[in-house]
Amino acid sequence: MRKLLSALAKGCRIPQRLVYISTSGVYGNADGALLDEGARLRPHNDRAWRRLDAETCLRGFAAAHGCQLTVLRAPGIYADDRLPLSRFASQTPLIRPEEDSWSNHIHADDLAAACVAALLQCRGGPRVFNASDDQPLPISEWYRRLAAALDLTLPPLLPREEVRARVSAGLWSYMMESRRLSNRRLRRELLPAPRWPDTADYLAALAQAPERIAAALASAAKIR
Template sequence: MRTLLIAGLGDVARRALPELVRHWRVFAIAHHPAAAKAARQGGALPIMANLDCQESLRRIAGLADDVWITAPPPASGLRDNRTRKLLYALAKADRIPQRISYISTTGVYGNGDGAWLDECSALHAQTERARRRVDAETALRDFAGRHGCQLNILRAPGIYALERLPLTRLLQGTPLILPAEDSYSNHIHADDLARLCIASLQQQRGGIRVFNACDDEPLTITDWYVMLAEALALPIPPQLSRAEVRQQVSPALWSYMAESRRIRNVRLAELGVALRYPTAREFVAQLAANPAWQAVALAKAGKIR
């Protein structure tokens, strides 16, 4: 059985664990006891290490046939030193991973002014967090090219699930942009992203490949929030001009609302995964018809708030 190392045991990775342990002997980097417990509960073997501490990563050298990186970059700066430290540690052995899969972000494309973008579109990352992702992609490409391992980069957009819906803005009444001036956003259900990542790790194609890991239909940001509000019987926030919204929201939130792009996902067919939620509309329709789901979503939002 092949061995797999997971760097970053967050929500998407935990969703994937039941399937991963059927095909790999799975190791997971864990910084805290809670993460180690989650790894064991999912059938993985925890390795106590810290992606911010190079010395702690010595144990992973030569450990795995395949590596799945889901850990986010540091919270500041223009470099992803976490990914770079991980790759440095992996290179300190004769046995180099044969396959690497990395969850990046569609934010690396920057603002497309609503244009359609695909995997060959130029990268124009505008926020520091997106630039850190570009740095990680660059480091991974260099590593894969130098060592001849397969690299799949999955650029994910806004990730959602029943337990991770963006309801705080609705509960707070944060204004939305008028439809005529609104930005496009893209989405993927967390379960679908987990399945896409598993498929990318199972590929035996070789080389470096980028996939836009999003669903089939971009939505305007306002459409997305209005659909959620209607499904959950929440008040729909006021809709204002772009200029008015920019004055009323935080710079961090505006950086998200200001960028507009429509992402093509045609290349996903290569992974052979049929999305359970080809569009966010289909998820919201199920949410609207399921009172139990609504209760879970609202309870989770209440805790977050």
Template sequence: MNSYLIIGAGNVARRVLPLLKGLGPVFTLCRRTEAMPQWRTLGALPLPGDLDHPHTLQRLAGLARTVLHFAPPGPTGQDDARTRHLLAVLGRATSLPQRLIYISTTGVYGSSAGAWLDETSPVRPHTDRARRRVNAENQLRAFGRRTGCHVVILRAPGIYGEHRLPLERLRRGVPLPLENPWTNHIHELDLARSVVAACTLGKPQRVYNVVDDQPLPVGDFYGSLAQHHHLPRPSFLPFHELEKILDPLNLSFLQESRRIHNQRIKRELHLNWRYPSVDSFLK
């Protein structure tokens, strides 16, 4: 029987847990001890530990055959120290993980001015946030080459779900860029399904784009949300005007425009999306 270790106990982990039921024990790393009873109720075996504090991770060595790494890098710099700490403890065990599935981001591609991209497109990160993800991917690939662990990297775009929609932004009337960049999305359930499929079908040292079938201009995305939830449609301003009112993090997301192919993940992991578009979810 397999055994699983989830690093990054959040929304996607909650979606993954029911899909792993009956496949073997599932351990979850919890930064906050007060969250452990909740994860125990969900069927996981919670362990205290914090990727920012390597001395708390010793119990993870040799614990699981499959590691599901959902934790984001830290908030600063261009290096992902959290992934480095995790791989250091995993690599010290006499029993190494056989598979490691990592959720990265399509932000590693940077902006393509709306042109189509696939997994063969070069990474061109424009922000330190994306550079940290590239660093994590490189660390994981090196770990896989060194140890023989099958590392699978899932590059996800904007993740949404029933309780993960930017409705407050619409309520506050935050404007969007007049340039209307292209965006990509995936429902958190379909991302969770991709994680589970990658555990058995993902090829070693392989990258997959986990995006739905319909990229959208950002105005169309927010317009659909506004119409469905009976909220005001957003206004539009030139980007140089948005720079005066939005924080750098929000600006960085709106500066990038790309459309991303998903043929590889459908072909190799045999997936059909439960929600092939944002509109199919809203309906």
């Protein structure tokens, strides 16, 4: 990001509207609390720290050059070709519901629509949005719904500490963080009518489209 902004600053014209897709990981673990965009930022891993640093660099650039900046803090992005099918193939365990972490999602089409809406706005100053759908879910519930829609075998549900001992450090860095995102600002200012306000709506439609299911299963995307 620093290299990109340096190059942009040397150009003969400065972009007037910038949209950056960041990560909800900048909030870190909130133990399931509901967070709006004013919540304290507590990145837990290097990946989230890099995104927060990029946000900070962009804020400085926008302030220096009078640009409009929109930051979309996105959680798990999904679509037909972005489903975590490798988890079913490997049967890597999930945390049992009573101990599980909360997760958040947004369909790729809705995230794209939010980007377009941000670029069409004409306003001043930076604005941050939680780019999430309406319904946070325990991680295991997301996989349970996927398994039902795609007729797949749900991975085993185990106690939290047992799962931690059995998964990689990288995967655990996702699973250990628990938060629920408020998308009220997104709904009010950018995306009043998302196509997929809930993963249940998406999966219900997917379950009725065998050709889409076949294509999704063939993609086998390795995404959480």
